[in-house]
Amino acid sequence: MKTSLTSIIAAAAVACIAQPARSADGWGIDREKVVQLEVTVVDLACALGKSCPPDCGGTKRQLGLVTADGKLYPAVKGATLFAGAVHDLIPYCGKKVMVDGLLIENPMMQLFFVQNLRQSADQKWQPAEAFEKHWTEKNGKAEEWMRADPVVKQTIAEDGVFGIKGLAPKP
Amino acid sequence: MKKFLMLVMCFMATCPHNAQAAPKLVHVTGEVVDTWCAVTGIMFAAGTAHHQCAVWCAVGGIPVSIKAKDGNYYMVLRIEDDEQSVANPRTIKIQSHEVSVDGELVERDGVKYLFVTRVVDDKGIVDLTHGDYGIVPFGN
Numbered sequence: 001m002k003t004s005l006t007s008i009i010a011a012a013a014v015a016c017i018a019q020p021a022r023s024a025d026g027w028g029i030d031r032e033k034v035v036q037l038e039v040t041v042v043d044l045a046c047a048l049g050k051s052c053p054p055d056c057g058g059t060k061r062q063l064g065l066v067t068a069d070g071k072l073y074p075a076v077k078g079a080t081l082f083a084g085a086v087h088d089l090i091p092y093c094g095k096k097v098m099v100d101g102l103l104i105e106n107p108m109m110q111l112f113f114v115q116n117l118r119q120s121a122d123q124k125w126q127p128a129e130a131f132e133k134h135w136t137e138k139n140g141k142a143e144e145w146m147r148a149d150p151v152v153k154q155t156i157a158e159d160g161v162f163g164i165k166g167l168a169p170k171p
Numbered sequence: 172m173k174k175f176l177m178l179v180m181c182f183m184a185t186c187p188h189n190a191q192a193a194p195k196l197v198h199v200t201g202e203v204v205d206t207w208c209a210v211t212g213i214m215f216a217a218g219t220a221h222h223q224c225a226v227w228c229a230v231g232g233i234p235v236s237i238k239a240k241d242g243n244y245y246m247v248l249r250i251e252d253d254e255q256s257v258a259n260p261r262t263i264k265i266q267s268h269e270v271s272v273d274g275e276l277v278e279r280d281g282v283k284y285l286f287v288t289r290v291v292d293d294k295g296i297v298d299l300t301h302g303d304y305g306i307v308p309f310g311n
Contacts, residue, residue: 029211045248045256048191048277048284053254060255062234062248072280074246076234077207082224083231086257109210109236109244110281131231146227155226155263161306163222163267163296169306 023125024100024115031105039065039073039099041092047072056093063089065099065112073103077113078128080135082146085114087130092117100125191279199285200271201239202298203247203262205229209236210244215307218267218298224308225266232257237270237285245276245285269294 024034044064046052056063063086065073078085089097100116116125135145142148160167205228208216215221217238229235234256237245248256271292274285 027211027213029213032211044284045254045286048248048279049194050249050286051254057254059232060257062246062256072282074206074234074282080231082227082233084233084257086232104211105281106210107281108242109206109246109283111206111210113207146231149227149230151230151258151260151263152226155230156223159222159264161223162219162301163226164219167219167301169301 024102027102027113029102029104032102033105034101035103036098036100037065037067037103038096039067040096041075041089041094042066042072043093044072044074056090059086059090062086063093065089073110073112075099075114076111078131079115080129080132080145083131083135085128085131087134088114088117088128101128191277194275194277194286196273197276197285198271198273198291199237199239199245200292201237201245201269203265203268203270204236204238204244205266206234206236206244206246209238215300215304218300219296220300220304220307222267222296223306226263229263229266230258235259235262235266237272243283245274245283247285247287249286251287251289265293267296267298269297 026032026034042064043052043056044062047064063075065075075085075089078088098118098121099114102113104111104113114128116127118125132145139148146152159165161169202217204216205225207228208214208221208224235247237247239245247262250259250261253259253261270290272287273289273291274287277284
């Protein structure tokens with residue numbers, strides 16, 4: 001009995017090591033589903049029959065995830081606040097990768113929010129935070145990238161926080 | 172042979188869910204929005220109140236869409252001759268604007284993708300929501 005119990009615990013421990021737990025967080029969004037998928041990363045425009053530049057267009061074009069059964073989801077969001085997942089996915093252009101995140105099955109538009117990714121099932125999930133890493137390398141450390149970003153600052157300085165020149169919040 | 176034809180007809184009738192519809196030319200009028208906030212409804216995401224957040228998201232590389240007057244969302248993957256769809260300076264600048272565009276629509280797996288061929292009109296921001304909502308998110 002003792003031997004079999006030990007065997008079960010050992011098997012469970014091995015299983016835990018071999019299959020790291022899912023780590024995506026639900027956001028309480030209507031029609032969200034926490035999923036892990038093995039997908040192929042594609043340039044969305046190319047997958048839809050348009051031009052196909054090398055390397056999925058670097059980081060200049062939106063990327064999609066094609067599932068084993070051929071469904072195409074746009075990867076619209078990464079784990080950095082207010083940022084997409086292109087920097088996380090671009091190394092896998094045309095390749096398979098495992099993604100952990102939220103599939104939003106909204107009938108108006110289906111979306112995928114990549115929270116973590118890994119190359120194979122025996123690896124640990126890595127957070128999809130490449131945008132922040134790239135941004136920090138380019139601009140330096142900031143508490144909130146979106147308030148410190150030079151393009152954001154210039155846009156808001158020109159057009160105002162409401163997008164209309166001369167229209168400002170009440171003090 | 173008859174059985175084979177019946178199978179083909181049956182397959183065509185049921186149509187696989189990942190089918191891509193043939194592209195078609197469309198004219199769309201609506202507000203330029205950040206796709207994530209607008210579609211998920213995680214916050215109030217329209218007009219002046221949400222403009223700053225829409226700029227953040229566009230600069231952050233989240234796809235830009237047009238929310239048409241009929242409620243449909245069209246994800247923009249090209250704007251005229253510019254194929255950059257991540258942090259495109261032109262789409263950053265027209266966040267929250269009401270625009271009318273001609274384009275090529277490709278539908279696949281529940282998403283309407285729009286390749287804009289011509290911006291016909293840009294009325295600027297007409298959806299004045301800040302009076303009711305302030306600045307969304309985070310306020311001033």
